[in-house]
Amino acid sequence: MxxxxxxxxxxxxxxxxxxxxxxxxxxxxxxxxxxxxxxxxxxxxxxxxxxxxxxxxxxxxxxxxxxxxxxxxxxxxxxxxxxxxxxxxxxxxxxxxxxxxxxxxxxxxxxxxxxxxxxxxxxxxxxxxxxxxxxxxxxxxxxxxxxxxxxxxxxxxxxxxxxxxxxxxxxxxxxxxxxxxxxxxGVLTGKGLGWGGSLIRPEAAGFGCVYFAAQMLATRNDALSGKTCLVSGSGNVAQATTRKLIEMGAKVVTLSDSSGHIYDEAGIDAEKLAFVSRLKNIRRGRLSEYADQYPHAVYAPAAPGQASNPLWRHRAQCVFPCATQNEIRKADAYHLINNNVKLVCEGASMPCTADARYIFIDKGILYAPSKAANAGGVAVSGLELTQNSIRLTWLGEEVDNRLKIIMKGLHDTCLAAADAYGSPGNYLVGANIAGFIKVADSMLDQGII
Missing domain, CATH: 3.40.50.10860 (Leucine Dehydrogenase, chain A, domain 1)
Structure with missing residues (x-):
């Protein structure tokens, strides 16, 4: 403190x-x-x-x-x-x-x-x-x-x-x-496509998170293809993260909501993800229905008060917490370490506690804080504002390409800042320093206000 x-x-x-x-x-x-x-x-x-x-x-x-x-x-x-x-x-x-x-x-x-x-x-x-x-x-x-x-x-x-x-x-x-x-x-972003919205905006945070993870793995000559992944949540970010992981050849085996989580050892494919999308976005149902639809999957009800979340006890190489703040705690971090996790990339805002973050960093796990990995949503929100200002709508491919460029630049900025201040490879330090310097210098330029 x-x-x-x-x-x-x-x-x-x-x-x-x-x-x-x-x-x-x-x-x-x-x-x-x-x-x-x-x-x-x-x-x-x-x-x-x-x-x-x-x-x-x-x-x-x-x-x-x-x-x-x-x-x-x-x-x-x-x-x-x-x-x-x-x-x-x-x-x-x-x-x-x-x-x-x-x-x-x-x-x-x-x-x-x-x-x-x-x-x-x-x-x-x-x-x-x-x-x-x-x-x-x-x-x-x-x-x-x-x-x-x-x-x-x-x-x-x-x-x-x-x-x-x-x-x-x-x-x-x-x-x-x-x-x-x-x-x-353009006072709100995330608008409908028929009245000022942008293609890729609903998927942006999830897509951006996966693009950032891919850049991290590339620094170790590795890739997402063939990796087993744990994803928490079942809202827009979790769905988009799962979709992009599937497209990049990874296997997602978990999703969750406030009532519990599902574990599908066979992997959540595009058809199963479409079912989740209808369930959560249209019917606003509970994820327990996934196991009714796909009986081979296991549904585990939430158990509030436990020191750890059973979702994080499954074996996987990559972890994408996309639900809410502080969902990965100290005990969860050790479960993941013991299961040989290689990467933790935050899709939600601050989903790892301070203890969990420092455990990942200390053990040499690739760890991306949400202020970096989750920035795709606000990036495409900014692109939506630009489209509103010029009264144009860009094709989804163009927006997605711009998102990829932004996330790669953001990744490289974090690494450069970490290197410059003696913490090579530490994305947490790099993200905090790079963002802080930009804002602090702007405040200095504008005087005491």
Whole structure:
């Protein structure tokens, strides 16, 4: 904790996720701070860990029974030194200010690494869309946007989807924004293809994660083809990660949701993945139905409170955690090490605890932090904004090629920064340092604001 500004600890002692994210970055950038007295003189660290703005608001809405319900909404606008705030909206009962500050803080450096002119932000609500009718979700989204619209804009703050916010929610949110502002702009990304969306955007985070993993393996003259992979989650990121791994010749044997995980030793092929897509994206069902459809697969219900997740006990060479934060803990990391894992590439935001991360790095496992490996989503969000600005739609192949180029450049930037500061091959240090320097230099250029 010595690397965390004492003021942050004093102000936010109970914000565990935020403190974890700050500690992760500050530990890595210590050599940069030692070599750059200007950063200390201008209190860059103290400023960079404090949000520029935190907005909290109530969200009243009416359920199908006519009952008025009230949820809490948030938007954390963390840093805009290199561009408008950019980051997801999360609809989930676990949402609180600490989680959103951590996500916004991560987005500051993730977005900087993409080379796109985007700052960092995050928002959401403790509303749970699961089990709600389309009408209830629509009414909630309209009420949520009735407050949020005052604080966002194409050149100010551009939200996107996150957990619980898919194409349905983005559609309702955008429709209300358009009505309130009487303008059609690229204020949200992840829009439908018929009204300003970009091809490859729903798949971008997952595709980008796999492209990054391929680059990592290439540094050891290895490839994804023939590798057995564990993937957690079953939302957009997990589905896209699985799809791209299949295309690159790997075998994915797991997926999960909040109720448990499935293990399919034969591998999840394109047909099985299409079933999962219909199940989760259209029917909004539970993953336990996979084992009903494919009886050879094993379904294991979730067991909250255990020291480790059974999903991470399966044998594999590559691991792609794509569900939620802190899903791989210390015990899970040792299970994976004992099963001879070669690579861990984070598809979700900070899915490994600090203990797990340092175990992987200490054991020489290829480990990619989410701010690097998960950057494909925001990269294509930036490309969606570009298409909106010029009123053009690029072909999927063009967007995918641009994504590949961005992820390769991002990979090389991380390695170069790690090498320059005495941590060769350490993607965690490299990502943190490269993102930090870009944002810190921009803040210096713009004065004390």
């Amino acid at each position: 010595t690397d965390i500004p004492q003021l942050t600890l004093a102000r936010d002692p109970h914000e565990n996720e935020f403190i974890q994210a700050v500690s992760d970055v500050m530990t890595s950038v210590r050599p940069v701070l030692e070599k750059t007295p200007e950063y200390r003189h201008h209190s860059i660290v103290e400023r960079i860990v404090e949000p520029e703005r935190v907005i909290t608001f109530r969200v009243p809405w009416i359920d199908d029974m006519g009952q008025v319900r009230v949820n809490r909404g948030f938007r954390v606008e963390m840093n805009s030194a290199i561009g408008p705030y950019k980051g997801g909206l999360r609809f989930h009962p676990s949402v609180n200010q600490s989680i959103l500050k951590f996500l916004a803080f991560e987005h500051v450096f993730k977005n900087a690494l993409t080379t796109l002119p985007l700052g960092g932000g995050a928002g959401g609500t403790d509303f749970d869309p699961k089990g709600k009718s389309d009408g209830e979700v629509m009414r909630f989204c309209q009420s949520f946007m009735a407050e949020l619209f005052r604080h966002i804009g194409a050149n100010t703050d551009v939200p996107e989807g996150d957990i619980g916010v898919g194409s349905r929610e983005i559609g309702y949110l955008f429709g209300m924004y358009r009505k309130l502002k009487n303008k059609f702009t």
